[in-house]
Amino acid sequence: MKKSILRLQVSIICISLIATLALAGCSSANKEKPKQDQSAAQEQTKTAEKSAPAADKEKAEKKKIVFWHIQSTGNGPKIIQNSVDRFKAENPNVEVEVVPLQNDPFKTKLKVAMGAGNPPDIFPTWSGGPLYEYVKAGQVADLTDMMNKDNYKDYFLDGAISMVTFDNKIWGVPVENIAVAGIFYNKKIFEENGLSIPKTYNELVDIVKKLKAKGITPFALANKTKWTGSMYYMYLVDRIGGPDVFKKAATRTGGTFEDEAFVKAGQMVQELVKLGAFSDGYNGLDYDTGQSRTLMYSGKAAMELMGTWNIFTVKSENEKFYNENLDFFPFPAVEGGKGDPNNVVGTVGDNFYSISKKSKNPEDAFKVIQFLIDEESVKERAADGKIPPIKGFKPENPLLQRVMGMLEKAPSVQLWYDQYLPPELGELHKDTCQALFGLSMTPEEVAKKMEEGAKKFFGK
Amino acid sequence: MSFLKWNGIDPVKEFIGFENWFELLKDNIFRRALGNNFIIVILSIAIQLPIGMALAVLLDSGGRKLNLFKTVYFFPMLMSSVAVGILFKYVYDPQFGIVTAFLNAVGLKRLVLNWLGEPGVALYSVIAVICWQYIPFYMIYFLAAMTSIPGELFEAAWIDGATRGQYFWQIVLPLLKGTVRTAAILSLVGSLKYFDLIYVMTEGGPVNSTELMATYMYKNAFTTFRMGYGSTVAMALFLVVMVTSILVFSITKREERG
Numbered sequence: 001m002k003k004s005i006l007r008l009q010v011s012i013i014c015i016s017l018i019a020t021l022a023l024a025g026c027s028s029a030n031k032e033k034p035k036q037d038q039s040a041a042q043e044q045t046k047t048a049e050k051s052a053p054a055a056d057k058e059k060a061e062k063k064k065i066v067f068w069h070i071q072s073t074g075n076g077p078k079i080i081q082n083s084v085d086r087f088k089a090e091n092p093n094v095e096v097e098v099v100p101l102q103n104d105p106f107k108t109k110l111k112v113a114m115g116a117g118n119p120p121d122i123f124p125t126w127s128g129g130p131l132y133e134y135v136k137a138g139q140v141a142d143l144t145d146m147m148n149k150d151n152y153k154d155y156f157l158d159g160a161i162s163m164v165t166f167d168n169k170i171w172g173v174p175v176e177n178i179a180v181a182g183i184f185y186n187k188k189i190f191e192e193n194g195l196s197i198p199k200t201y202n203e204l205v206d207i208v209k210k211l212k213a214k215g216i217t218p219f220a221l222a223n224k225t226k227w228t229g230s231m232y233y234m235y236l237v238d239r240i241g242g243p244d245v246f247k248k249a250a251t252r253t254g255g256t257f258e259d260e261a262f263v264k265a266g267q268m269v270q271e272l273v274k275l276g277a278f279s280d281g282y283n284g285l286d287y288d289t290g291q292s293r294t295l296m297y298s299g300k301a302a303m304e305l306m307g308t309w310n311i312f313t314v315k316s317e318n319e320k321f322y323n324e325n326l327d328f329f330p331f332p333a334v335e336g337g338k339g340d341p342n343n344v345v346g347t348v349g350d351n352f353y354s355i356s357k358k359s360k361n362p363e364d365a366f367k368v369i370q371f372l373i374d375e376e377s378v379k380e381r382a383a384d385g386k387i388p389p390i391k392g393f394k395p396e397n398p399l400l401q402r403v404m405g406m407l408e409k410a411p412s413v414q415l416w417y418d419q420y421l422p423p424e425l426g427e428l429h430k431d432t433c434q435a436l437f438g439l440s441m442t443p444e445e446v447a448k449k450m451e452e453g454a455k456k457f458f459g460k
Numbered sequence: 461m462s463f464l465k466w467n468g469i470d471p472v473k474e475f476i477g478f479e480n481w482f483e484l485l486k487d488n489i490f491r492r493a494l495g496n497n498f499i500i501v502i503l504s505i506a507i508q509l510p511i512g513m514a515l516a517v518l519l520d521s522g523g524r525k526l527n528l529f530k531t532v533y534f535f536p537m538l539m540s541s542v543a544v545g546i547l548f549k550y551v552y553d554p555q556f557g558i559v560t561a562f563l564n565a566v567g568l569k570r571l572v573l574n575w576l577g578e579p580g581v582a583l584y585s586v587i588a589v590i591c592w593q594y595i596p597f598y599m600i601y602f603l604a605a606m607t608s609i610p611g612e613l614f615e616a617a618w619i620d621g622a623t624r625g626q627y628f629w630q631i632v633l634p635l636l637k638g639t640v641r642t643a644a645i646l647s648l649v650g651s652l653k654y655f656d657l658i659y660v661m662t663e664g665g666p667v668n669s670t671e672l673m674a675t676y677m678y679k680n681a682f683t684t685f686r687m688g689y690g691s692t693v694a695m696a697l698f699l700v701v702m703v704t705s706i707l708v709f710s711i712t713k714r715e716e717r718g
Contacts, residue, residue, distance in 0.1 A: 107682070107683075108682050111468050111469055111682065111685070112468075114468075114469040115468045115469050115687075117471070130685075133467060133469070133685055134469060136470075137467065137469045137470035137471070138470075138471070139469060223577075223666075224576070224577075224662060224663065224665060224666070226665070279554075279555065280554040280555060280574060280577075281553075281554035281555075281574030281575065281576065281577035281578070282577060283574070283576075283577035283578075283579075283665065283666035283667075284552070284554075284574055284575065284576025284577030284578075284582060284662065284665075284666060285553070285554075285576075285577065286549055289546065289549060289550075291549070291550075291553060294555075294556065295555060298556075300555060422685075423683065423684045423685045424684040424685060424686060426684075427679065427683055427684045431665075431667065431668065434665060434666055434667055435666075435667040438577075438579060438666050438667050440579060440667050441667075
């Protein structure tokens, strides 16, 4: 007995000792890490310099640009490589290292690289909160002068430029794609059931009820991914209260997340949930692995609210469905709502390329970016089914023409909330929105939680 | 780092003392994650070890002719957790999944649940997959220990007229005590720091119902730009793992020596 007490005492002492050691070790190790990385990087460059033969002096003087991108699917990498090759042909003294990365690992990698003081010269973002976070941390080069030179910025859609404008300065170049959210639907199911495109929310609810009675799931939704459900909420808020409600709440300029429009939108989402508007188990389905699209393809679901990248995803996954069944309509108006039904939720640029402040050759980096969106690449992107964010672009694909039409008519383009908000609040929005869909929080609770989070984050 | 307020990219790190730790103590999601971790610990030990043991006994007594099964049962262990996660996302699909199809086929339609979409169910759906994945490991582990028991003991017991049950309970199990204890600790530590499978299958959702300490740490550090708080969660995870494993180790050791 005595022995065991002794052993217990010894083990407690051991625990506390190890714990303090680990704590100390942990903190110092973490502090040293960036330094280590830096020195490792320096060493690398040193050895690189050493290994370069002295005779090859010209090569050693070559300027180097590191360029990260995440266009890893389809023709994406090829289009980028073509642009870079064109740049290289005109600028033989600059070497460009193109690093293609996967979407999610990229986010982590960029953060670590920034934190370690070893960022790439050119990197993509989705603008919004995360980019602003880097801007505030002093990691992004101010591109205003370069964009204003020769009125280069007028080449782009105004909406696209405004997405990368913070504190009246331009921090990125819109390049890749315009994407807005619309309701995709199965033409055949609509025809067979005598349904017409809804102009108002009440008409949409009628359609939901009719489809439900026929045993067809009205909306395919894969909400494990969270931003998918958020699209319904964003549109409802916009239609009920107009775009200013969110903008004022998110920028803390006289608005609040407890505004009636947020609560009402939450109630409408839950009304749809209770009507059985969404596919079974929606909160556990994954958009990335296609669990909502298979519902559309198999005819089990009639509609899906999704970004217009869906057009080409469907085309490549199921061409037959694309040719015979796929169409889309804009999100309907809400009766008595203040928002213009022409407003859209989406992004005018999709990937924006920024230059890091630590870059030694920002001018050359900017030139590389210009090659990414020159005439030649615009053609290649268009052929790939994308809508480059430049003025006067006319896509050939009829569905894309309608997307362009929607965008031209739109008095406001609301960037996805989770991208617009600072990352911490963006996550809170996605979590609370998922809870809304899961009926585990009331609309009032969600509104309150968002407001509390915003107050805590902004301190007002 | 857990004493800093840092977003992971800013050169400036603000020292805020124990503020992160106070927040952690008040954080409902962390508490839930901790609770989920312990549910996994308890169910893992309660399900994986006995089934692993039963399979091991079966294979041990079956001798050579069951060698094929050894390979088949061991198969899940050879797959990466990420692959298992993606596979089971389809298995659990509420429209097209095998589970749903099976329940429909045998006329138990009312038992069909939203396996990964219902906050109350998701955690247990995931635990079932974890068990499926790790039972083979314990099976092989126990099987290896059993083959090291000398055959004479079995012969002696048989001559003394012991039944198979008596042989197992009175000879095999006592001899495997140390092995079982190590297996339990392995399972405990593994369950506490569990991450990949859950992250692939549910990302801690829906509504944080399958959040674990490790997934919560990842989210804070890398998705919401709160490196300091993420480190605090990591530190807490480390402390919890260490304290519980040392406690369990000392308790089981004491029991062993009487």
